[in-house]
Amino acid sequence: MTRKATSNQSAQTWSSKSLASHWQHEFFYLLIQFCGRWPAYIFSYIVVLCYVLFVPEVHRRSSYYIGKRFPKANKLARWYHVWRLCQNMAIALIDKAAIGIRGTEEFTYSLKGLEELKELQAQGNGLILLTAHAGSWQASLGGLDLLETPVHVMMYRGEGDVDIPYFEFTARHNINVIPAEDTMGSVIAVAAALRKNELVAIMGDRIFPPTAYTASVDFLGDSALFPTAAYKIAQSTQAPVALLLTRKIGASQMELSVAHILTVPKSAKNNFTPYAQEVAHALEDYVQTTPYQFYNFFDLWSTTNE
Amino acid sequence: MSDMHQKLKELFITELNLEDITIEDWENDTPLFGDGIGLDSLDAVEIVVLIEKYFGIAIASADEGKTAMLSVNTLVDFIKEKQANA
Numbered sequence: 001m002t003r004k005a006t007s008n009q010s011a012q013t014w015s016s017k018s019l020a021s022h023w024q025h026e027f028f029y030l031l032i033q034f035c036g037r038w039p040a041y042i043f044s045y046i047v048v049l050c051y052v053l054f055v056p057e058v059h060r061r062s063s064y065y066i067g068k069r070f071p072k073a074n075k076l077a078r079w080y081h082v083w084r085l086c087q088n089m090a091i092a093l094i095d096k097a098a099i100g101i102r103g104t105e106e107f108t109y110s111l112k113g114l115e116e117l118k119e120l121q122a123q124g125n126g127l128i129l130l131t132a133h134a135g136s137w138q139a140s141l142g143g144l145d146l147l148e149t150p151v152h153v154m155m156y157r158g159e160g161d162v163d164i165p166y167f168e169f170t171a172r173h174n175i176n177v178i179p180a181e182d183t184m185g186s187v188i189a190v191a192a193a194l195r196k197n198e199l200v201a202i203m204g205d206r207i208f209p210p211t212a213y214t215a216s217v218d219f220l221g222d223s224a225l226f227p228t229a230a231y232k233i234a235q236s237t238q239a240p241v242a243l244l245l246t247r248k249i250g251a252s253q254m255e256l257s258v259a260h261i262l263t264v265p266k267s268a269k270n271n272f273t274p275y276a277q278e279v280a281h282a283l284e285d286y287v288q289t290t291p292y293q294f295y296n297f298f299d300l301w302s303t304t305n306e
Numbered sequence: 307m308s309d310m311h312q313k314l315k316e317l318f319i320t321e322l323n324l325e326d327i328t329i330e331d332w333e334n335d336t337p338l339f340g341d342g343i344g345l346d347s348l349d350a351v352e353i354v355v356l357i358e359k360y361f362g363i364a365i366a367s368a369d370e371g372k373t374a375m376l377s378v379n380t381l382v383d384f385i386k387e388k389q390a391n392a
Contacts, residue, residue: 178368184339187347188371191354195364213348229348236351 004164029097037098037106044090044280052083061297062086068220068301069291084292088248092136095248099139106252109143114256117147117199117242120193122259126194127237130204130279131212134286134294135246141201143246145174151199154190156180187233194237202230204243204279205296215273220287224300226280228272241275243282247290259286296303311380317356322349334379342377350375357381363388 024047031040051058062082066073070081098106111117121127129144130136130149144151155177178200190200201292205226207214213229234241243260258284262275287294315329317336327343336342339349353375355367364383365371374384 034357166381182368183347184350185368185372186385187350188354188365188375189368191351192367192371195354195358232348233351235346 002115005242020195028094029101030100032094033101036102037094040094040098041091043174044094045087048083048087052079052086058082058086061101064299065220065294065296065299068222069287070296071221078124081194081291085295088292089295089297090291092139092248095136096140097210099187104142104145105240107139107142107254108252109140109146109254109256111143111146111256113242113244114146116258116261120240120242121149121197121199123240124197128194128230128234128239128241129199129201129244131201131244131246132203132205132283132286133206134283135293136248136254137246140246140248140256141175143254143256144152144199144201147199148174149199150174150176150193150196151201152176152178152190152193152202153201154178154180154186156203170218190233191237194239200233200239201244203227204230205283205300206298213272217273219275219300220284222301224280226276226278226300228276231272231275233265234262234275235268235272237267238263240267245281245282247287247293259282259283307351308382310385312377313360314378314381317360318343318353321356322352326331334382335377338381339373353381357385359386361389 001062013258028040029045031043038157059079061080062085066078068087073081077292117127117129132269141151141153151174157179159237178186178193180186190202193200206226207227211227211229213227213232214225215228216223217226218224219226238245240261240263242258243262244256245259247255247257249255259280262278264272264275268275283294311334312329315332319327319329321326322345326342332343333342338353339345339347345353354371357363357365365374370384374381
């Protein structure tokens with residue numbers, strides 16, 4: 001008398017563990033703490049160059065996205081793209097640590113679509129902010145203070161996340177982290193928040209941990225597996241979904257923008273592929289204009305649900 | 307089986323599309339998730355919405371929800387307790 005799942009679990013071996021060792025992270029944290037972000041930025045150029053030159057794993061992890069985004073690039077051009085991507089990623093990590101160590105005053109934030117978000121929330125069903133590994137997304141969440149309403153961030157933290165102690169969102173008065181490791185508890189917490197007409201941020205571009213809620217969509221010219229749990233939640237609660245993408249637009253400026261809005265009707269049943277595809281298209285637009293701030297270092301295109 | 311047990315099972319069968327399950331076969335203490343009825347974690351969202359819509363009870367936290375959603379029995383106890391304290 002057991003109901004069967006509608007699709008199989010996704011299978012993807014991916015780890016959040018950093019390539020850098022614990023002491024290397026500690027060194028940067030000390031540098032940020034005592035000297036600020038700028039010496040850390042400068043030092044990062046040396047470190048990233050060494051990694052790109054001497055650590056093949058950097059190229060392997062970067063190649064999935066770079067290969068799709070720059071399919072015609074020759075070997076030298078691809079090397080350049082990997083370096084640009086990794087350098088930006090290093091700066092994003094420094095920014096994230098800087099906020100955890102020195103506070104949100106390190107940056108200024110702008111939010112394109114603020115009024116749209118307020119109108120969506122005024123519908124009274126809560127609001128799902130679909131985010132992606134784009135820009136300094138964790139650092140940029142400080143910009144959500146502009147909404148002046150509680151925001152619950154659903155976040156998975158792996159054992160390899162060495163920077164957890166340095167970034168606990170404590171600087172933000174309105175942000176609450178929902179640990180996704182507690183699958184059942186996190187889902188209930190999300191539902192409870194939405195019923196209170198609050199905001200919930202959920203990742204829309206990575207399937208981890210494995211889940212049955214996935215859809216194959218076209219992304220950068222090939223089929224990729226995207227998560228669909230957010231659309232299922234939207235269908236149940238009738239909360240609208242806003243794709244919120246972040247960009248670093250200056251040394252100390254973060255921009256958040258509403259890239260797409262969708263609603264999932266009750267009649268959608270369990271077919272969420274069209275919504276995942278809409279989001280994938282919006283992400284394609286993002287990587288066309290901001291190619292070096294898309295930080296997915298795993299193979300979105302080889303993920304299967306078999 | 308009380309009216310509330312019956313109503314919850316009817317709601318779940320209809321709203322969660324439990325096609326292979328009948329009220330008669332459904333024991334009140336059968337676990338809702340996993341090897342019991344076989345709901346998945348995202349069905350918990352629908353349950354939160356249904357409990358609020360049909361019984362006027364808000365599930366306010368993850369801990370409260372996890373305890374209440376073990377079975378139909380625990381859900382009935384939860385709803386009755388909330389109604390008594392209202």
